[in-house]
Amino acid sequence: MKKLFALAIISAFSLCSAGADTITLNSSGATFPAPIYGRWFAEYNKLHPDVRINYQSVGSGQGIKSFTDGLTDFGASDAAMADDEIAKVKDGGVVLLPMTAGSIVLSYNLPGITASVQLPRDVYPAIFLGEIKRWNDPKIVAANPGLTLPDLPITVAYRADGSGTTYNFTNHLAAISPEFKTKVGSGKSVKWPVGVGGKGNEGVASQIKGTPGTIGYVEYGYAQQIKLPMATLQNQAGKFVAPTPDSGSTALSLVALPDNLRAFVTDPAGDGSYPIVTFTWWLCHTQYDAKTKPGVADAIKALAGWCLTDGQKLAPELGYLPLPANVVAKVQAAVGQIK
Amino acid sequence: MQTATASSPAAKTQFIGNKRAQQSRAFDTAFSWATFIASWGTVVLLLWIAVQVGYAALPAVQKYGLGFIIGTQWDPVNDQYGALPLIYGTLVSSALALLMSTPLGVAIAIFLTEDYLPLKLRSVLKFLVELLAAIPSVIYGLWGIYVVIPITTPMGNWLNEHAGWIPLFSTPSSGPGFLPAAFVLAIMILPTIAALSASALRTTPMALKEGAAALGATRWDVILQISLPIAASGIFGAAVLGLGRAMGETMALAMLVGNNNQISASLFAPANTIASLLANSFGEATGLEVAALMYLSFILMMLTLGINAIAELILERTGATVRHL
Secondary structure, eight states: HHHHHHHHHHHHHHHHHOOOOOOOEEEEOTTTTTHHHHHHHHHHHHHHEEEEEEEOOHHHHHHHHHHHHSSEEEEEEOOOOHHHHTTTOOOOEEEEEEEEEEEEEEOOOOOOOOSSOEOOTTTHHHHHTTTTOOOHHHHHHOTTTOOOOOBBBBBEEEESOHHHHHHHHHHHHHHHHHHHHHTOOOOSOOOOOEEESSHHHHHHHHHHHHHHTTEEEEHHHHHHHOOBBBBBETTTTOOOOOOOOOHHHHHHTOOOTTEEEEOSSSOOOOOTOOEEEEEEEEEEOOOOTTTTTTTHHHHHHHHHHHTTTTTGGGGGEEEOOOOOOOHHHHHHHHHOOOO | OOOTTTHHHHHHHHHHHHHHHHHHHHHHHHHHHHHHHHHHHHHHHHHHHHHHHHHHHHHHHHTTTHHHHHOOOTTTTTTTOOOOHHHHHHHHHHHHHHHHHHHHHHHHHHHHHHSSSSSSHHHHHHHHHHHHHGGGGGHHHHHIIIHHHHHHHHHHHHHHHTTTTTGOOOOOOSSSSSHHHHHHHHHHHHHHHHHHEEEETEEEHHHHHHHHHHHTHHHHHIIIIHHHHHHHHHHHHHHHHHHHHHHHHHOOOOHHHHOOOOOSOTTTTTOOOOHHHHHHHHHGGTHHHHHHHHHHHHHHHHHHHHHHHHHHHHHHHHHHHHOOO
16 A cells, blocks of 8 residues: 555656656655755756656655665665665665765753763763763763753653664664663664653654753754754763764764675764764665666766765755765765666 | 326326336435445445454564563564553543543533523534634644643642652653643543533433423522433543544644653653554564554554444433433
8 A cells, every 4th residue: 555655656756747858766765864865956956957856755764665666766764774675675786875974962951051061971871771860960970070960850852753863873872882782772763761752853852942851862963953952972082072063074984884885883983083973875776777767877876976076065054964085985986886 | 098098197297207206216226325335335444444454463463462462562672562551551641631621521511502601602612612623633732842741841840749659740740741641632532522512411301401490490400410410421422432532643642642662650751652653653663563563553443443332332322311201
């Protein structure tokens, strides 16, 4: 049923735009990069009016499903694609392309505190495990000598809906805290021991704004846009780093990307690296059938090429991290494999 | 006889009558078939949905069996699924809503069926109450976040501080939770309860009310001893129908209930309901989680079907009682 419905929508879209030489690319997937993709595709369409790209932000899981079922020309996912998922895709292989990246920040509501709160590596996993319960806990106080932390209970806010943000955040927590790994683990939705769930970034943000003492994880771009305070986190090197586009890009540039370009930056090294960063991927076929989908392969290659160069310049203003040059070079090589 | 009447007016009428009868018989048959198909189509549709949901739930049913209903963990990471906190959350939030909504709804119904106000004003009031049902549930959710939660949170914290030994107040409020969710739900089901209770109250025969008044009963006596007892089972049916509506409510609850799959006696603790979990989780669910969610849908469907069936039975019986009088 869902498949039929999606097909109906997609074909309705393609009918609308079926001009003489127009190529329509259909895609769907992750919600996290949807704002930048929307901007990219609109800008690209201005430059190349013969190429139209439809993107539906239905979530990474649904994006993978639609791509696997052949309903879309390319998919998008915050968790790339697992090997068993790739195996299900018919006609040839899959190319995973990291296209943009983002940071996940810890935002909070502490009345009267204007400076960024510093949270050590052993503290923030414990907060999300429900073990550190109050803001004036000695461990938090010790890390923030200049601040008078209030005697408030900590309320944890998390994403109630399945999301790539939760996937990447829990991956990070599981990487730095063995206890978190055994008690909670990582996934698109997990069993949080404490706290309140909100739907989407906006649900978590409204929880943070509404209840003093709340801490929650949201995407950097979103927190920046609505001006939520963001915590400064201690990275692998032991340094406290605030979330900025620079500290995020630094973390990404130190990642050794494997050949399939699927790397989860769960705990980046480097003094200046912000600790919670993530790539987000496009899922493309290695080979597009020239008969049934004429021009699609070339259109995708040209689009990806533009997004990796000019498109990256749009990233900072939308709250995303521009890909470091070494990553761009590798992704461009991968784009070349598409036929 | 036949030849003699061939051109008589009577025969003519009969001829036209025959033709009309034939036409209308064909129309009748077609119409009755159409209604037959439409009504049975609904039944088939319902069964089809049930079968489809049940079929999709099969992997989870096979793996967890009936233990699913009493399991208390919902852990997609380890594929451990149990529905008890969700069933509990659904029933408790709906029951709380009902507890708040029924007295208010019945009061509204009494006010609307007695002649306290001129008829014109009453119809305006009735219209306004019914208008509550037309507000989209996401608007109720927003209203809950921006208006109800800022009121219930300090209230909850105060009660927790001063009466925390009572299990109902055993946790501080962290914003969303049972109380704000149930309060908003109560307002959402108010039109259902008020409208159906009013129709039940309207079935009170005028003769009885007038008779009682003639015997010296005050209006208070008439309402309490004539109208309400006669309408009682109708009002009960209205409440049960409201309960069924409350259990299926999704969007407002997803925004207000806190989405935490735990069982807590506290009114201020975050909880979760079946409908809210379904709405939140389907987008990114894969594999066994989908089957577990389908199993949950099936349970919710059975719960609401059961409750609606009970309400219908009760309402039908009220009709019967009134007809006997």
